[in-house]
Amino acid sequence: MSTPQTPPAAAPPGHDVPTLLVKIFGKDRPGITAGLFETLAAFGVDVVDIEQVVTRGRIVLCALVTAPGPTAARGSGDLRVTVHGWAESHGLQAEIISGTGDNRPRGTGRSLVTVLGHPLTADSVAGITSVVTGTGGNIDRIFRLAKYPVTAVEFAVSGAATEALRTALAVEGANRGVDVAVSAAGLQHRARRLVVMDVDSTLIQDEVIELFAAHAGCEAEVADVTSRAMRGELDFEQSLHARVALLAGLDASVVEAVRKEVRLTPGARTLVRTLKRLGYQVGVVSGGFTQVTDALRDELGLDFASANTLEIVDGKLTGRVVGDIVDRAGKARLLRSFAQRAGVPLEQTVAIGDGANDLDMLNTAGLGVAFNAKPMVREAAHTAVNVPFLDTVLYLLGISREEVEAADAHLD
Structure with missing residues (x-):
């Protein structure tokens, strides 16, 4: 037959x-x-x-x-x-x-350029599109991803090298007051399936150690050391031990009080909920403490969580931490570990953070996002978000506002 x-x-x-x-x-x-x-x-x-x-x-x-x-x-x-x-x-x-015939052949190189504005002005679009042209690129398609809480627009660009485009648009975006992300077009842009976040000043609005310090009466001293460490002026591990030492003698009941004081960043719950609905795995790594991150893991339904652990003996904080320190190198190591456990290649991971101790993690991930970060972090990350809504990161992944709303409707 x-x-x-x-x-x-x-x-x-x-x-x-x-x-x-x-x-x-x-x-x-x-x-x-x-x-x-x-x-x-x-x-x-x-x-x-x-x-x-x-x-x-x-x-x-x-x-x-x-x-x-x-x-x-x-x-x-x-x-x-x-x-x-x-x-x-x-x-x-x-x-x-x-x-x-058909459309004229497109130039080599395919990139997706995502622009976030709050608002997105005509002047900003003029600057961004002029830079695309100046790097030899051609805009093939334009698609609006969101109209609130920011305006997010995605440009499909051909004819320009992704790295050259990213470098040029980073400068232009900073000059125009908009956030710009550039990634190579292709399946990986839509297929990233693991997102790992810092906690303090990223997933939450607070620095957890400062919340503990407020109960110990040494908030100003701890805040100064924290700020210097996040700017990269101090070694993180040394600064951690110095700050935790100031908490010695606090009653362990303060842990529950601090948990209640933690404030999620606007859009954090939407970010996690949408990612989970779309099949992503989500984790956190923190230079803070498991006494808080474990509660966040349970509340938000996170897949992974790792942080330092405050030592408690006889109902009191000893002023020490136990176990391996989660520092700058540790965060990158944990990202690799989470990716392996999730079965996700590193190039399909996203890392989000704000401080100098997040840099190794941001540079290890397929896409590193500096969220309302210190200047040195914004300059070193793949892209930056400078609006106070964590769910805007979704647009950098090509996830539209309609998909966010659909995820919310599904849960309702």
Whole structure:
């Protein structure tokens, strides 16, 4: 018995093959796309390309199709008349442009440029797009990811090297007051499946050790050491031991009081909930303390959590930590460990942090995001977010606001 043969795929039209660009625009309503292609189907044309966008209730639908052949019963003239008649009957406008072939070949190199603005001004867009052009890039498509709490827009760019584009746009974004992320286009942009965050001043608004210090009456002293450590002026491990020593003698009941004082960063719960709904695994690593991070893990349903542990003896804090120290190198090591346990390649991981002790982790991940970070961290990370909403990181992953809302609706 013979085996059925799969017919070969149709070759794309050559540069000299006549094509028609059919453009429909007007008030959007259900059925426009179906109606246009049902109209075109009567002429036996092939579809070469389709683009559609709806902005403030107005649709622009473009279809690039092969022109009817010379032996066709109904030619291009009939097609024009028919499409214009169909459009008019639906209160739409039509434009049909003759030409040959497909779109011009795109340059080598594919990048996705995500721009976050609060607000996103025309001046900012002008600056960003001018830099894209200046690096030899061409903007192929533009898509809005979100309109609140920030405006987030994604540009698909070809013809420019990703690293060169990232470097140039980092400077321009800082000058224009917008956040810009640049990543190589492809499946990995959509397939990142592990997100690991710092805790203090990232997942939460507070520095946990300062909350403990407030109960010990040494908040100002601890805050000064913390600030110097986050700026990279002090060795983290030494500063940790020095700060924890000031907590010696505190009653262990202070742990529960501190847990109640912790404030999640705006958007933190939405970020975690959306990621989990979309199949991501989420973890935290912290230079803070397991007495707090374990509670956050349970509250938010995190997959991984690791931090330092305050020693408690006879119901009192001893002023020491026990076990391995989670420092700058430790955070990167834990990211690798979480990725291995999750079965996720490092290039598909995302790390988020704000301090100097997060830098190794940010640079180890496939995408490192500096969140409202110190200047040295913003400069070293792959990208930065400088608005106070943690869920804006979702847009850097190509996750739209509609997907966020869908995840919320599913849980409701």
